[in-house]
Amino acid sequence: MSQSETPEMADTPSSEKKVPERLLALSPGEAFKVRVWWQHLTLSPQELATHTKAPPWPKGMRARLRRCESTEAAMLSEGFRHLWQSLPEQPTQYRDERLQQWSCIALVLAEVRAETPSASLGSRLGQEKNGTGKPCMSELRFQQLMDCHSPQELVQRLRRALALIDKRDISVVHLADNIALWWREYRGRLHAEPSKRLGFVWANDYFDALAKYQRDSD
Numbered sequence: 001m002s003q004s005e006t007p008e009m010a011d012t013p014s015s016e017k018k019v020p021e022r023l024l025a026l027s028p029g030e031a032f033k034v035r036v037w038w039q040h041l042t043l044s045p046q047e048l049a050t051h052t053k054a055p056p057w058p059k060g061m062r063a064r065l066r067r068c069e070s071t072e073a074a075m076l077s078e079g080f081r082h083l084w085q086s087l088p089e090q091p092t093q094y095r096d097e098r099l100q101q102w103s104c105i106a107l108v109l110a111e112v113r114a115e116t117p118s119a120s121l122g123s124r125l126g127q128e129k130n131g132t133g134k135p136c137m138s139e140l141r142f143q144q145l146m147d148c149h150s151p152q153e154l155v156q157r158l159r160r161a162l163a164l165i166d167k168r169d170i171s172v173v174h175l176a177d178n179i180a181l182w183w184r185e186y187r188g189r190l191h192a193e194p195s196k197r198l199g200f201v202w203a204n205d206y207f208d209a210l211a212k213y214q215r216d217s218d
Contacts, residue, residue: 122205
């Protein structure tokens with residue numbers, strides 16, 4: 001067992017450690033760990049048994065994370081410590097930034113009730129809402145989501161966005177990668193290719209989903 005692998009993650013077959021997701025900010029190792037963490041945090045014993053022999057964590061762990069209003073509060077929670085201690089080791093140069101980044105990820109992912117691998121946030125928010133001909137999130141609120149100026153605002157808006165899609169049918173890996181990419185850009189490290197920046201990724205997925213039913217209704 002590696003130093004970053006907790007006992008409850010050790011019995012996962014190596015074949016399941018492949019994460020077939022579009023990653024722009026997370027490493028495959030981080031993506032794997034964050035999904036396993038979410039599964040232990042959220043899934044019922046019956047659901048978790050299809051992934052691992054290890055038992056789920058107490059429900060109070062997830063509930064406490066959901067009650068946290070700041071990254072600082074999240075860092076003090078047991079749920080976050082499980083996530084932080086499982087991550088692959090990184091140079092200490094950006095430790096404080098990584099702590100904040102991963103506490104944001106923990107706060108948001110604790111809201112997700114059920115996962116659909118490969119389902120992106122933009123596409124889910126752009127999907128038609130109950131046959132109304134309108135997206136789950138309006139274009140105005142979507143633009144506000146893309147214009148977050150602080151980590152606290154990002155967490156608040158993402159929590160509201162998840163509520164609009166019943167907190168389900170989204171990839172926790174995609175969502176974590178989105179938050180990591182937001183942090184990278186927040187620190188001024190924009191990708192040289194515009195198509196690999198968060199604004200493009202979100203907008204492309206959102207308006208692609210929007211076009212599918214708007215075109216059908218024309």
